[in-house]
Amino acid sequence: MLRVLNIRTAVPMKKPLEALVAKKLRCSRSDISRLIIVRRSIDARRKPRIYFVFTVDVEFVDESRVWKRCRDNKDVRQLAESSAPDIRPGTQPLTHRPIVIGTGPSGLAAALALAEHGYAPIVFERGCDVDTRTKDVEDFWRGGPFKASSNVQFGEGGAGTFSDGKLTTRVNHPLLRRILQTFVDAGAPEDILYAYNPHVGTDVLRRVVKNMRHTIEAQGGEVRFSSCVTAIHRDDSGRITSVTVNGCDEYPAELVVMGIGHSARDTYYMLHDQGITLEKKPFAVGVRIEHSQDVIDRAQYGCPAADLGLEPADYALVYHSPEGRSCYSFCMCPGRVVVGASSExxxxxxxxxxxxxxDSGLGIS
Ligand SMILES: Cc1cc2nc3c(=O)[nH]c(=O)nc-3n(C[C@H](O)[C@H](O)[C@H](O)COP(=O)(O)OP(=O)(O)OC[C@H]3O[C@@H](n4cnc5c(N)ncnc54)[C@H](O)[C@@H]3O)c2cc1C
Structure with a gap:
């Protein structure tokens, strides 16, 4: 497989990507047997001309023939076999099923991996399933009662379910594509695999997290809602022996994965009281800036994004002061609206x- 970088084409695209790749590699379209988009970004530095810039992986009917012709092209390289690390199972058999606490991104990822490898995890989530939770949250936003276990932070999908569902990580890790593929397998649109700033949105996320739960269950796992882990028990050597749920039900356990997020203060106090070491993290302080989306689109593209058939524009600003402190735009999101996200x-x-x-008409940073 060859990786081809820097395929530039004006927006809107007039020719199919295969034709552009074939031209760049001086081969014919029929030489291409498979094309995978790895990255699509937008270059708007020469407004009013706007360009897509693609990186693609290409399989050929006869790769060596094509490679001979383009090996001197600095935008083309041969790809080694996939370097994504595989998950290695442990060597000691488990006596009990592993327990995962929380169904946010970290708990779901752990439960999916454990279920896929045959460990049949039990997942405890203090909040409700996503349908009940959506109703509770929408009631709250309309002025209804606040529910301590079913809100914007707690419940199926965790804190991100009622978010922008932006999947930007700012890291480049070989497992990233696999994680994005997990979202696509659960119903997210395929363009998140290659978009520069992949984004899912609250509405799609609800479906996605529910499908992830169905996958965990189909592979022998169990997800229990309204189940708050209130104690973790250990033996004299410090090994975990069981967990208590809702203050009364005890489940034997030797492997517990905690994906409890940053809002479960009661659980952090419980861990601290039980002598479990907690480490503090540095934190940043921010302000929220709200613009009209039209202002951002015109600044980035010179016109409304819709005129070009593009998604609403975003931006990222970074400032490093000479004293070493930094300021950056965190999480700018087109189409965002501000919501109450209390969890206590x-x-x-x-x-x-x-x-x-x-399409809210606003852009918020
Ligand atoms: C409103 C909002 C918007 C956000 N938007 C974005 C975004 O667009 N993009 C982005 O990348 N990040 C976003 N974030 C941050 C992102 O949501 C978090 O980084 C991410 O959710 C952390 O995942 P997690 O699995 O570690 O924890 P969480 O998602 O917080 O999940 C923890 C889960 O554990 C459960 N839980 C906690 N304690 C217990 C217990 N004792 N027993 C059982 N269950 C328990 C909780 O109910 C919760 O469901 C947003 C966060 C918020 C709050």
Missing amino acids: EGLVVTSGRSLYRR
């Missing part, structure tokens, strides 16, 4: 969320 009675938290179409 009496505490006010706000965050932003957007739908897949990002």
Whole structure:
């Protein structure tokens, strides 16, 4: 397989990608047997001309013939076999099923991997399933009661379910594509595999997290809602022996994966009280900036994004001061609206969320 970088074409695209790749590699379209888009970004530096810039992986009917012709092209290289690390199972048999706490991104990822490898995990989630949770959250936003276990932070899918569902990581890891593929397998649109700033949206995420749960269950796992882990028990050597759920039901366990997010203060106090070491993380302080999306589109593209058939524009700003402190735009999201995201009675938290179409008319950073 060859990786081809820097395929530039004006927006809107007039020719299919295969034709552009064939031209760049000086071969014919029929030489190409498979084309995978790895990355699509937008170059708007020469407005009003806007370009897509693609990176693609290409399989050929006869790769060696094509490679001979383009081996001197600095935008083309041969790809080694996939370097994504595989998950290695342990060597000691488990006496009990592994327990996962939380169904946010980390808990779901752990449960999916364990289920896929035949470990039949039990997943405890203090909140409700995503349909019940959606109703509770929408009631709350309309002025209804606050529910301590079913809100914007707690429940199926975790804190991200009522978010923008942006999948930007700022890291380049060989497992990233596999994680994005897990989202696609669960119903997310395929363009997240190659978009520069992949985005799913609250509406699509609801379906995605539910499908992930169905996959865990189909592979022998179990997901139990309204099940808050309230104690973790250990023997004298410090090994985990069981967990207590909702203050009364005890489940034997030797392997517990905690994906409890940053809002479960009661659980952090419980861990601290039980002598489990906790490490503090550095934190940043931010402000929220709200623009009209039209202003961002015109600044980036010179016209409304829709005129070009593009998605609403975004931006990223970074400033490094000479004293070593930095300021950066975190999580700018087109189409976002600000919502109440409290997870405790009496505490006010706000965050932003957007739908897949990002058409609220606002852009919030
Ligand atoms: C409103 C909002 C918008 C956001 N938008 C984005 C975004 O667009 N893109 C992005 O990348 N990040 C976003 N984030 C951050 C992102 O959601 C978090 O980084 C991510 O959810 C962390 O995943 P997690 O699995 O570690 O924890 P969480 O998603 O917080 O999940 C933890 C889960 O554990 C459950 N739980 C906690 N304690 C217990 C217990 N004792 N027993 C049982 N269950 C328990 C909780 O109910 C929850 O469902 C957003 C966060 C918020 C709050």
